[in-house]
Amino acid sequence: EAGVAQSPRYKIIEKRQSVAFWCNPISGHATLYWYQQILGQGPKLLIQFQNNGVVDDSQLPKDRFSAERLKGVDSTLKIQPAKLEDSAVYLCASSSGTTHNEQFFGPGTRLTVL
Amino acid sequence: AQSVAQPEDQVNVxxxxxxxxxxxxxxxxxxxxxxxxxxxxxxxxxxxxxxxxDNLVKGSYGFEAEFNKSQTSFHLKKPSALVSDSALYFCAVRDTRGDTGRRALTFGSGTRLQVQP
Structure with a gap:
């Protein structure tokens, strides 16, 4: 089966600019996650969707980050305006069915904020 | 709150x-x-x-891990390391208590495995 797709793979922007990342999960996977992975750290959840509804966005910096999954398939994560500390790899993952199913990760988008 | 600790930044074997x-x-x-x-x-x-x-779980590429509830550990093991195993390894946990709709994993900080020829 095709994996989780993400684009772009790399992005370099100036601080205070805006940026958007796109994710296409594995077909049929109802749950979609966005994680932020800062260099030298493990991934940290930003937001979890179940179909097109938000389940957990408790760690999303809502003053600058937003995400949507309008039709319950693809998702977009946006940062506006970006800060230097937003430099990280943004990982999208998806999973299906039961609560203990493993998550499948995309290759990530590496964001550098100058 | 759930947490994970990986005490070694790097393992050489x-x-x-x-x-x-x-x-x-x-x-x-x-x-x-x-x-x-x-x-x-x-x-x-x-x-x-x-x-x-079963506390011993077998996975991909010959890896296995042992769950130890009394020590709250889940160490990853492999009987014979390959150079191609060199990579960054992350342990993750999800608590079964609480809102079952929230399925996000909490990850450790990662351990870099370096296998020397």
Missing amino acids: AEGNPLTVKCTYSVSGNPYLFWYVQYPNRGLQFLLKYITG
Whole structure:
């Protein structure tokens, strides 16, 4: 089966600019996650969707980050305006069915904020 | 709150020798435990998981992990390391207590495994 797709793979922007990342999960996977992975750290959840509804966005910096999954398939994560500390790899993952199913990760988008 | 600790930033082992990558966790209820591997410029790949049952879990590429409830540990092991096993390994946990709709994993900080020829 095709994996989780993400684009772009790399992005370099100036601080205070805006940026958007796109994710296409594995077909049929109802749950979609966005994680932020800062260099030298493990991934940290930003937001979890179940179909097109938000389940957990408790760690999303809502003053600058937003995400949507309008039709319950693809998702977009946006940062506006970006800060230097937003430099990280943004990982999208998806999973299906039961609560203990493993998550499948995309290759990530590496964001550098100058 | 759930948490994971990987006490070693790096583990070095010679090819053919057994390897162990350590992980301890903290949860309120019972844990779901996972190991993922990350190769350069690639996303995380699932290796294995513990949900319930047998404490010894076997996974991909010859890896296995042992769940120890009394020590709250879930160490990753392999009997004979390969140079191609060199990568970044992450342990992750999900607490079964609480809102079951929230399925996000809490990851450790990662352990870099270096296998020397």
